[in-house]
Amino acid sequence: MDEFELRGALRGTVETATPPPAMHAGAVLAEAKAAQQVRRARIAGAGSAVAVALIAVGAVFLPGMGGTDQAPGPINAATGGTSSPRPTSRTSSPSRPADPAAARSSALLADLLDAVPDGYNATNVNIMLPNGHNAFSHGSELLDSGARDYWATAPIGKSGRWGGVEAHVVDGAARDLCAVVKDVISHGGANCAVADVGSKAVVLVNDRVQQWVAHRHDNGVVVVIGQRTDLGNDLPPLGQRPLTVDDMTRFATKSDIARK
């Protein structure tokens, strides 16, 4: 298939697809006006909104500050809405899907949860990020470099404060390790340096709120693990990083993870 054939094929694809009924202009206008009102209100009352949010967050997490680590219920950081608490256990791992790619990323999520230190809650607490996605998730996709990236993410909490951990298994990564790390994270990565942790050669990325460790295994697979002390939403951030560099290196260099 060349460029001309693709051009024709794209047109054919749209022409033969059956679109839903035309979108309603009035409905979109109403959404746009509502969004603008919300935005104006946010800008006008930014100071008081912060105070209200702090009070709301305090109300949600007050029980957690009493020493229990029970997960909060679903929290939509975008809207500030919450639903009833959903107690879960850290030992609960995601069900293993039948699809090989989904199974591999699901297994990675289970490995990631195993790496979380005791004392932290790392269950499926269904915390929603500002973009509406669940922070507890896994998946796979092709990177721009052509390598296949299996990834898993989980929010982790302690005493009502939340951060996150994330892992990637990159299959087919041909470039240097720092480039691979940059490929799988969106921001930062400039402070990437080769380091020897124990007898293992890794690269270490240290940014203000995030930290990454990556290691290339003998089979060429790169395992990357990251942590950050906040979730990028209104939830109170962790006071310190949950994992040590040794913990992260242990994870990144674990041969089982690279072979799965």
Next chain:
Amino acid sequence: MDDRDTGFTEYFAARSSTLRSTAFLLCGDWHRAEDLVQTTFIKLYRVWNRVAERGKLDGYVRKILVRTFLDEARRGFFRRETVTEDPGDTSLPSSTGAVEDRVVLLRALTRVPARQRAALVLRYWEDLSLEESARVLRCSTGTVKSQASRGLALLRDELPASVTL
């Protein structure tokens, strides 16, 4: 309805279908495409009165759409991205006819990385020049060339030999 809302509504009525088709090729799903278009128009409404040159609206709206798609297509937690529902490693079915071929093409397209897919859609669906595509994607023309070339090569690999386009 004031002048602003009237103008906005008329523009939406004139352009939303075309934009929805572009969004459909980007994300491979009509419902997501509608969400993308709606988000795009909500962003446009915010600056409607500040867009002085109406002649440049189409390009501006296309830019919002593609960048919104790219933002939403990022993966992972630190990038605030979405889970890939499509398994990715399973082979695409062989096809038996033109309509099926289009469906297979669409599925193959969704497996092309987001920026490469955007480059293909801008170049071969929107018929934008390299320079125009580069402005939308915020990169050099050389990058657009390489992204489109890699996207096309990947698309070839993903498509079963039986598919005739």
